[in-house]
Amino acid sequence: MSDVSWAQVAARRLARHGLAVSSASDVAPDADRVADVVSAMCGAHAQVASAAELSVGLRVPGATRALVRRALWSDRTLVKSRGPRGTVHLLTAADLPMWTGALTAMPTPPWEQSRALLTPQQTEQVLAAIADALAEAELTTAELTEEIVARTGAWAGERVMEAFQDRWPRWVAAMAAATRGGVMCHGPNRGRATTYTSPARWLPGFAPMAGPAALAELARRYLYAYGPATPAQFAQWLSATERWATGVFKSLDLAEVTVAGTRAWVVADDTDFPDDRPSGVRLLPYFDAYAVGCHPREQLFPGAAAERALAGGQAGNYPVLLINGTVAGVWHQRRSGRTIRVTVEPLRALGTGRQRALEAEVERVGEILEGKPSLTIGTVAVGPHA
Structure with a gap:
């Protein structure tokens, strides 16, 4: 069993997430490159579309939000569906059989309402x-409701499901199981309305992978991107139980390492760690995969960063300033037309070199989001997920 430092772990993860400092690529970015990056990070959280576009764009030199949208809606190398924790993610179309096979094979989440509102036959x-x-x-939700009621009966349209001071039709309780x-998966928005469609339109011949093989592949992908990790951390990433995750880890060929004295695991044939220290300044958006998926939290969010950048211990609710692979502040953007006002609140003073690197990162944010950015260093006054 080998002992690796937090610096080695951070450097390895930054490289695999496409966040390591590097010169601009000579290869023009395209939809396939976008898909490669999304696959490597095991999906991009997409509840906030602009955050997903920025999260992906930061990892693809020269990419803009237009390219991410093209990959999703035109080239269809990406698909918008439910991923880890049952939340909306951008996944790669090529990985969709693995994701659906793995998520279906997992224990049904305790928060899912289908069992309370629908019988197995109704589901x-x-x-x-x-x-x-x-x-x-x-189809929009309203259109889909009409179609489902016509095929099943009026019971499917009964508004019985609690939802944000309103009630949704009964059938919506099965939406999580359907995705x-x-x-089903997301289709392109129609104005402000969300639409849904069949994943087979993204991936002809689509069929979920067999559950055990899909779970094993997903766990290996997770450990490639976020390892070394523990079963508890894998369980947290998927919103599952530690006992279940421990069983998945035991089914794999893994190697044990220690990170600053704490036991964790990597895939047995993937035990190399870089000697170079992590470097670079990054502005990661809401629910960026690196901030949400990486552990230990006390290493990623050291000292004051835990108090400032975590919300009740949960990562992702604040966009974070990342310095050398570690959270070192928070930031916020406010857009008005093409103007993007970026406020960054570092937790410690920035030297001249890091100040220049931060200015370059703000310019990159502007390029990705196709706007004109400005930088203010000061207090971020808004709360989490504002």
């Missing part, structure tokens, strides 16, 4: 109705 009816309605269509199982 099967709803899933079949969704598959039929979306086979060749992109998890590859029955």
Whole structure:
């Protein structure tokens, strides 16, 4: 068993997430390159579309939000669906069989309401109705409700599901199972309305991978991007139980290492760590995969960073300033037309070199989001997820 330093772990993760400092690539960015990056980071959280576009764009030299959108809606190398923790993510179309196979094989999350609002038979009816309605269509929630009710019965449209001071139709309780199982995914927005469609329109011949093989592959991908890691950290990433995650780890060929004295695991044939120290200044958006997926938290969010950049111990609710692979502040952007006002709150004074690197990173944020940025160093007054 080998002992590796936090610096080695951070340098390895930065490189694998496409966040290491490097010169601009001579290769023009394209949809395939975008997909490669999203696959390597095991999906990009996409509840906030602009955050997902920035998260991906930061990892692809020369990319803009337009390229990320093209990869998603035109070239369809990306697909918008549910990923880790049941949250909306950008995933690669090529990885979709793995994701759906793995998520379906996991224990049903305790927060899922389908068992309380639908019988198993009703759930099967709803899933079949969704598959039929979306086979060749992109439908809003209201349109999909009409189609499901027509195929199942009025019970599916009863507004019984609590939702943000409103009630959703009963069938929506099966939506998580439908996306998890590859029955539906997001289609392009129609104005401000979300649409849904069939994943087979993104990946012809699509079928979920067999559960055990999919779980093993997903765990190996996770350890490649976020390892060394423990079963508890893998469980937290997926919103599963530690006991279940421990069983998954035991089924794999893993090697044990220690990170600053703490036991963790990597895939047995992936035990190399760089000798170079992590470097660079990055501005990561809300729910960036690096900030959410990496552990130990006390190393990634040291000292004051834990108090300032975590919300109740949860990562992702604040955009973070990353220096040498470690959280060193928070930031916020406010857009008005093409103007993007960026406020960065470092937790310690920046030297001349880091100040220049931060200015360059703000310019890069502006390029990705296709706006004109300005930088203010000062207090970020807004709260988490503002």
